[in-house]
Amino acid sequence: MTVKRKRKSTFMGGRAVTVAFSLCLLAVVAMIGMYTVGKSEQKQAELERQVAEAEQKRAEERAKQEEARKVQEEEEEKLAEQRQEAASASAKRQMETEDKEKSQESPVIDGAELESDFQSEGTEIAENIVIDEMEEAVSDAMAEEPTLSFSAETDKLFWPIAGNVILDYSMDKTIYFSTLNQYKYNPAVIIQGSRDASVMCAAQGKVTAIETLDETGTTVTMDIGNGYELIYGQLKELTVKEGDYRKAGETIGYVSEPTKYYAQEGCNVYFEVRKDGESVDPMTLLQ
Numbered sequence: 378m379t380v381k382r383k384r385k386s387t388f389m390g391g392r393a394v395t396v397a398f399s400l401c402l403l404a405v406v407a408m409i410g411m412y413t414v415g416k417s418e419q420k421q422a423e424l425e426r427q428v429a430e431a432e433q434k435r436a437e438e439r440a441k442q443e444e445a446r447k448v449q450e451e452e453e454e455k456l457a458e459q460r461q462e463a464a465s466a467s468a469k470r471q472m473e474t475e476d477k478e479k480s481q482e483s484p485v486i487d488g489a490e491l492e493s494d495f496q497s498e499g500t501e502i503a504e505n506i507v508i509d510e511m512e513e514a515v516s517d518a519m520a521e522e523p524t525l526s527f528s529a530e531t532d533k534l535f536w537p538i539a540g541n542v543i544l545d546y547s548m549d550k551t552i553y554f555s556t557l558n559q560y561k562y563n564p565a566v567i568i569q570g571s572r573d574a575s576v577m578c579a580a581q582g583k584v585t586a587i588e589t590l591d592e593t594g595t596t597v598t599m600d601i602g603n604g605y606e607l608i609y610g611q612l613k614e615l616t617v618k619e620g621d622y623r624k625a626g627e628t629i630g631y632v633s634e635p636t637k638y639y640a641q642e643g644c645n646v647y648f649e650v651r652k653d654g655e656s657v658d659p660m661t662l663l664q
Contacts, residue, residue, distance in 0.1 A: 525601055608648070
């Protein structure tokens with residue numbers, strides 16, 4: 378009798394251990410499941426946060442591009458008004474010149490004294506015309522050669538074309554170029570554009586060089602003052618030549634087909650800013 382009870386007690390003890398072990402195992406599995414679910418929810422939340430930040434950044438970029446487009450349209454309207462005013466002023470000067478020329482004509486009058494007075498008056502009118510023409514020439518020369526001055530602290534650049542930035546400025550690390558299938562530094566911003574779209578002058582400046590380069594095609598360099606230079610690439614049908622001055626917003630050319638270096642990126646404008654010969658980030662200066 379005593380032996381049977383002992384065996385029964387041992388069996389019950391072993392069963393209790395098995396049950397306890399099973400419960401512990403279930404608890405561990407449950408904890409692992411809760412931890413996994415928690416990590417998944419955390420990753421999902423992080424992913425949603427990243428997506429939201431990306432959407433916000435795209436929205437900000439679109440807002441900047443829309444603002445740049447509006448500024449460009451306003452500048453084009455101002456330029457049209459200025460051209461109209463210039464045409465009106467030119468027509469007015471032409472009429473004044475014709476009036477002066479007519480005033481020199483006079484009917485034949487008998488009498489040496491009257492003839493002398495007439496000659497004196499004609500000479501005075503001719504001298505006035507010469508003086509006016511000299512003043513106009515000086516004024517035009519001054520207008521053609523304005524003083525160039527650009528400051529990063531007080532001035533901003535206009536966007537040369539309204540479009541998305543498809544390759545950012547990057548001189549601290551390399552970035553991937555799809556067409557070249559390689560990583561390299563980028564001293565400019567590559568702005569997406571449509572073929573034949575107008576390319577605007579980003580700031581008042583003087584054309585110092587026009588080159589045809591393998592990478593950027595027809596390329597225009599402009600001096601805008603205080604050591605700053607603007608380089609525009611991937612252009613065609615230029616409206617400027619070396620030595621020309623252009624105001625901000627005026628057309629300097631049109632978007633061409635991309636060179637072989639940007640075949641996959643598509644039509645674009647290469648836009649680089651240099652200060653004392655060193656490239657700087659254009660995005661810090663664009664408005």
